[in-house]
Amino acid sequence: MYSTRLLKLCSMAMMTVFVSLGSKAYSDNLYRFQKQTYADDNLPPSLMQRLYEAKLSYYQETDRVISEHLFENRLKRDAKKANKTMDELRAEIFSHGKIDEKEIKKFYQDNKARIPYEYDKAKPQLLRYLQAQKSASKRDEYMARVKKEGEYELLLTKPIAPQFTVKTQGFPSKGKGKITLVEFFDYQCGHCREASLQLRQILPRFKDKVRVINIDYPINRSGVSALVAQGAYCAQHQNKYWEYHHLAFERQAELSAKSPAQLAEQLRLDSKKFSGCMASKEPQRLVARGKSEAKRLGVTGTPSFFVNGRKLIFRDLKTDLPQAINAELVAMGEKPL
Numbered sequence: 001m002y003s004t005r006l007l008k009l010c011s012m013a014m015m016t017v018f019v020s021l022g023s024k025a026y027s028d029n030l031y032r033f034q035k036q037t038y039a040d041d042n043l044p045p046s047l048m049q050r051l052y053e054a055k056l057s058y059y060q061e062t063d064r065v066i067s068e069h070l071f072e073n074r075l076k077r078d079a080k081k082a083n084k085t086m087d088e089l090r091a092e093i094f095s096h097g098k099i100d101e102k103e104i105k106k107f108y109q110d111n112k113a114r115i116p117y118e119y120d121k122a123k124p125q126l127l128r129y130l131q132a133q134k135s136a137s138k139r140d141e142y143m144a145r146v147k148k149e150g151e152y153e154l155l156l157t158k159p160i161a162p163q164f165t166v167k168t169q170g171f172p173s174k175g176k177g178k179i180t181l182v183e184f185f186d187y188q189c190g191h192c193r194e195a196s197l198q199l200r201q202i203l204p205r206f207k208d209k210v211r212v213i214n215i216d217y218p219i220n221r222s223g224v225s226a227l228v229a230q231g232a233y234c235a236q237h238q239n240k241y242w243e244y245h246h247l248a249f250e251r252q253a254e255l256s257a258k259s260p261a262q263l264a265e266q267l268r269l270d271s272k273k274f275s276g277c278m279a280s281k282e283p284q285r286l287v288a289r290g291k292s293e294a295k296r297l298g299v300t301g302t303p304s305f306f307v308n309g310r311k312l313i314f315r316d317l318k319t320d321l322p323q324a325i326n327a328e329l330v331a332m333g334e335k336p337l
Contacts, residue, residue, distance in 0.1 A: 172232070
């Protein structure tokens, strides 16, 4: 059982980032009812996003089917030309060097936060995963040559990501850039903690180009995340939001109902002001407003990011977020960083 789960954790799902650069309206006609025609942009944001992701999924799966057809046809031709069977040529294409212990250990260390097993237990599955990745890479190299030689062109229209106005007034922010990055997160979400660390590495590269806005979306049922989130907004009143935010993630494994006061004490906040804020309804209202906005936009998990109002569908945040930001910079007529 653990092998299936481990491979899923390693692959992190087959997702790709898509950023719309054009100005084409998102308005395909969907249906007619009582003599009125309804289009994509008649849908509420949550359904508009779901429809876009369904279209994107269809586009990606169709692309994979087409690529498989092209691969098999070209393989058959090349095998005949080389006087080999298709299986022999396939084995040659997928052939890669031996994966040594050092490479497996490095992958394990780099992804340890997502692998819930000790190295010795995980090793056989990691080896198979890395072998599959290398074979896929060899196949991609082969297909890239095939497509280049044949002047390949995909005759499908990629769906355009809808763009929303995210209601961010009153939520913590930093930076004054033209690109707005909104994150919905949960303090007890392991992937959110990892994303928080990655953002601290990614964002300095873009300096004054990005404005970051944080919106809590405490989906953990324990109730602790909501309390910690309320504490963060009370810390904001004392200009210590970001210090509280980072410290809460550092202490994630220890978070409890007592954490807001403990974090405030560690940051040397005014305890009387902090307690008074926590006793008021203001932080509760702000957290509730964040949850409402997340649901309006169709956010179903954390972390979720919006870059200038477009949801980032990502596989690797360290790669995909900079690509999305740079795409927005190019769209604004600026140089990518």
